Amino acid sequence: MPLAYFGGHRIWFNWQIATARKAVRDFENPQALELLRKIEQRYGKHGEIEFLRSRAHRHLAKFDRAEQYLELARQLSFSALEIERESLLIQAQQGYLEGAEENFQRLLENAGSDFGEVCGALTYGYLIRMRLQEALGMVLLWMKEEPKSPFPNYFLGLMAQYRRDWSAADQFFDESLKLQNGFLPSIHAKAINKQKQNQLDQAIPFYEQYLSVIADDKEAKRGYAECLFGVGKTDVALNQLRSLVEDGDRSFETRLLLGKSELELGNAQASVDILAPLSQIWPDDVDLNFTLSRAYSQLGQEERAKFHAATTEVARNRLENIDMKIGQAEADHDQPALRAEVGHILLHYSSREEGRYWLQMALMQDPTIVAAHTDLELYFTRIGDPATAMYHKNIAQRLMGIDGAVDVSTPGMSSSTPIKN
Numbered sequence: 001m002p003l004a005y006f007g008g009h010r011i012w013f014n015w016q017i018a019t020a021r022k023a024v025r026d027f028e029n030p031q032a033l034e035l036l037r038k039i040e041q042r043y044g045k046h047g048e049i050e051f052l053r054s055r056a057h058r059h060l061a062k063f064d065r066a067e068q069y070l071e072l073a074r075q076l077s078f079s080a081l082e083i084e085r086e087s088l089l090i091q092a093q094q095g096y097l098e099g100a101e102e103n104f105q106r107l108l109e110n111a112g113s114d115f116g117e118v119c120g121a122l123t124y125g126y127l128i129r130m131r132l133q134e135a136l137g138m139v140l141l142w143m144k145e146e147p148k149s150p151f152p153n154y155f156l157g158l159m160a161q162y163r164r165d166w167s168a169a170d171q172f173f174d175e176s177l178k179l180q181n182g183f184l185p186s187i188h189a190k191a192i193n194k195q196k197q198n199q200l201d202q203a204i205p206f207y208e209q210y211l212s213v214i215a216d217d218k219e220a221k222r223g224y225a226e227c228l229f230g231v232g233k234t235d236v237a238l239n240q241l242r243s244l245v246e247d248g249d250r251s252f253e254t255r256l257l258l259g260k261s262e263l264e265l266g267n268a269q270a271s272v273d274i275l276a277p278l279s280q281i282w283p284d285d286v287d288l289n290f291t292l293s294r295a296y297s298q299l300g301q302e303e304r305a306k307f308h309a310a311t312t313e314v315a316r317n318r319l320e321n322i323d324m325k326i327g328q329a330e331a332d333h334d335q336p337a338l339r340a341e342v343g344h345i346l347l348h349y350s351s352r353e354e355g356r357y358w359l360q361m362a363l364m365q366d367p368t369i370v371a372a373h374t375d376l377e378l379y380f381t382r383i384g385d386p387a388t389a390m391y392h393k394n395i396a397q398r399l400m401g402i403d404g405a406v407d408v409s410t411p412g413m414s415s416s417t418p419i420k421n
Contacts, residue, residue: 013043020052025116027185029056030214047078051086055117058090066090081110089121095128116142116149123155130364132159150180157189162357164330166197184210188220200227218249226257234264251383252281252352260291268298281382284348286315315349322346329358336365340372347375355379370399 016039023032033056036049054069067090074083085107092100100107100122107118119142126135136159143152157172170193176186191206207224214220221244228237241258259275262268272295278288293308322345329339339362347355356379359372373396380389 013039017048017052020049024052024056024059026180026183027059028213029059030216032056045076047073047076050076051078051082054086054090058086058093058121061093063090063094082114085111085114085118089117092125093121095125097122097125097129100125116146116151120151120155127158127162130360132162135159148179150176150183150186153179154183154186154189157186157193161189161193161196166193169193184213188214188217191220192223195223195227198230200230203227204231216247218244218247218251218254222249222251222254222257225254229257229261229264234261237261238265252278256285256288256291259295260287263291263295263298268295271295272299282348282352284311284315284318286312286319286349289315318345318349322350326358329361333365336362336369339365340369340375343372344375347379352379352383367395368399370396373399 016035020032020035020039023029023035033053036053036056040046040049050069050073054066054073057063057066057069067087070083070086070090074080088100088103088107091097100118104122108115111118119138123135123138123142126132126138135155139152139155139159142149142155146152153172153176157169157176160166160169160172170190173186173190173193177183177190187206188210191203191210194200194203194206204224204227207220207227210220211217211224221240225237225240225244228234228240238258238261241254241261244254245258255274255278259271259278262274263271271291275288275292275295278285279292282288289308289312293305293312296302296305296308322342325338325342325345329335329342332338339358343355343358343360343362345355346358356376359376359379362369362372363376373392377389377392377396380386380392
């Protein structure tokens, strides 16, 4: 009887671990983490539990926590081979590719069911470093070896988004979802893709499907709120945005949209309270200044309203020919300086993400544009990614011949990816 009990106990543990592994493999990471918590509660500490926690946090781009759980797995004598591989994948997914590239053949030869994990981490790393040809090669290899995996088409969709080819991206995400119905990364990406095409009513159901499973994804909640706001459901959007801020989302975009929503509902003072501090972050933003001008006017503070109205006019003048410049930059791929100019204007006056995109595209062509590195240092500092900010600062300093700049051959890219929507 004791042997039978032990055997049944072990079988039940293995079954639950296998369920958690599948959830991690399918990128259902919050559910996997909750299941792992329950498994630990019932069976106690175990190396495989900590290993899977590490992988789930890597998928969520929470790299510090991923490394902490991996160390716990090591202390609990989990497989040294799997720990070594996972350590390399954590580094690769952040853009530290050297270790994974040096051990690439060995990683793939011993990967087994983790083949896709290796390809995925390296693909993310290549995209962060803007090495798009290597990313494409990795995805095609993955597609050849695992033709039923939804991931290769998902990454092809992300690369199409990076090129602003929204129609092609839609098709790739659809192919991904044909291979695995309910595949969360493609559902989220599809929502973003519809939003980028201003098909907000079509984006909303995808956001709702994704958030019904991953309820605490701040980026998805903000995108959902933007779509709700865009289709006139301001009160629902406002509830989403307030919830985001209460949960700690202090991003410029979330607070700007919250301030705009408050004003649309007639809450001018609440709008000012939210938006005035944002002038310290991106003071030239056209939407910020336009909204503040309206809010101050409604409050009878005409001097402040005039100041922000004048700043709005300056921003609009800077943005007046931006569509023409973007068209020129898209048509002529040999104008990195024009792309950097487009990126600068968009970053400061209109859209942080669009600005970052064009600045990075400029540097892919000409990595010596100091102004683009300086703008990206500012961007990454303000979104809370100091490692990437330091990377661009050091390059700018080296290009300007400033003493004290450190080696930047391996940038410390953390949770930011150039195509995360």
